[in-house]
Amino acid sequence: MALSATSKILLVAVAAGTLGVLAGLWSNGPGPLLRSEVGQRALQTVMDASAPAPPAGLAVARRGEAIPALQLPGLDSTPVRIPADYSGRPIVINLWASWCGPCIEEMPELDRFAASQDANGTQVVGIALDDAASVRAFLQRIPVRYPILLDQAGPRDAGVQLGNAKGVLPYTVLVSADGRLLKQKIGPFAHGEIDNWVAN
Numbered sequence: 001m002a003l004s005a006t007s008k009i010l011l012v013a014v015a016a017g018t019l020g021v022l023a024g025l026w027s028n029g030p031g032p033l034l035r036s037e038v039g040q041r042a043l044q045t046v047m048d049a050s051a052p053a054p055p056a057g058l059a060v061a062r063r064g065e066a067i068p069a070l071q072l073p074g075l076d077s078t079p080v081r082i083p084a085d086y087s088g089r090p091i092v093i094n095l096w097a098s099w100c101g102p103c104i105e106e107m108p109e110l111d112r113f114a115a116s117q118d119a120n121g122t123q124v125v126g127i128a129l130d131d132a133a134s135v136r137a138f139l140q141r142i143p144v145r146y147p148i149l150l151d152q153a154g155p156r157d158a159g160v161q162l163g164n165a166k167g168v169l170p171y172t173v174l175v176s177a178d179g180r181l182l183k184q185k186i187g188p189f190a191h192g193e194i195d196n197w198v199a200n
Contacts (some may be wrong), residue, residue, distance in 0.1 A: 037183070037200075040183075040184065040185055040186065047164075047165070047166045047168065047186065050166070051165030051166045052155070052165060053165075054155065054156075054160055054165055055155050055156055058155075058156055058160065058161065059161060060160065060161055060162075060163060060165070061161060061162050061163045061173070061181040062163070062181065063163075063181050063182070063183075063184065064180060064181065064182075065180060065181060066178075066179045066180055066181075067082075067083060067161075067162060067173075067175055067179055067180070067181050068161045069081065069082070069083075069084065070082040070158050070161065072127060072149040072150060072151050072158060073149065073150050074147060074148065074149055074150070075132065075135065075136065075139075075148055075150065080125075080147065080149055082125065082149075082175075083175055083179040086123045086125070087177075087179070088120075088177050089120065089121070089122065089123045089177055090121075090122040090123070090174065090175065090176055090177050090182075090198070091122065091123045091124075091125060091174075091175040092110070092113070092122055092123070092124045092125070092172060092173075092174055092175075092194070092198060093125050093126075093127060093158075093162060093172065093173050093175060094106075094110055094124065094125070094126050094127070094170060094171075094172045095126075095127050095129060095158065095159040095162070095164065095169055095170060095171040095172070096126060096127070096128055096129070096130075096169055096170050097128060097129050097130045097153070097169055098128065098130050098134040098135055098137070098138040099130070099134075100169045100170060102169070102170055102187065102188040103169055103170040103188065104138075104142065105188055106170060106188035106189045107126075107142055107144055108142070109189050109190075109191055109192075109193070109194060110124055110126070110144065110146065110189065110194065111124075111143075111144040111145055111146065113194045113195060113198075114144070114145055114146040115145055116195075122198055123146075124146040124147075125146060125147050125148075125149065126144065126146060126147070126148045126149065127148075127149045127150075127151055127158050127159070128148055128149070128150055128151070129151055129152065129153040129157055129158075129159060129167075129169070130150070130153075131150075132150055135148060135150065153167065159171055162181070162184075163181065163184055164184075164186075168186050168187075170187065170188050171184070171185070171186055172184070172185040172189070173185070174197070174198060183197065185197065
């Protein structure tokens with residue numbers, strides 16, 4: 001069903017108003033509402049409504065459905081397949097870049113969580129939308145113990161395929177052991193937040 005011009009204008013106005021309210025709530029740092037699952041779903045809905053359409057034919061993850069198969073190089077150039085290489089384990093996939101301040105702030109928290117997981121626990125994977133040299137230099141200063149993969153930011157990048165059409169960073173998804181998208185998070189994790197986010 002096609003929307004009329006008036007309906008499209010109204011939809012954009014509502015999305016812009018909602019985004020304005022959410023931005024206001026975030027002005028002093030994300031509060032409890034934006035850290036909640038309800039707040040994150042609302043933010044994701046607003047972001048989706050104002051995002052450009054993904055390129056034709058690009059598979060994009062939807063909550064509750066299997067994520068598209070991704071294959072990206074690690075820092076040693078070895079290709080890693082997601083979710084296949086971690087089959088049977090939940091996966092936290094974090095999209096970041098070396099120039100992204102909030103990404104940098106949350107990386108010690110992601111590393112702490114990754115280190116707390118046993119061989120059957122949740123696998124943390126970082127995907128840097130950045131060049132290899134910048135990522136290597138960054139990891140010399142702030143090392144992490146979980147795998148870091150590389151991708152180039154753009155309309156077909158891993159973030160878009162995982163439901164982040166706006167390209168906002170940091171962006172994190174939780175993928176079930178059988179490869180379905182369970183949760184999406186826009187923005188950084190506060191200390192201790194990731195544990196509850198994964199568990200609930």
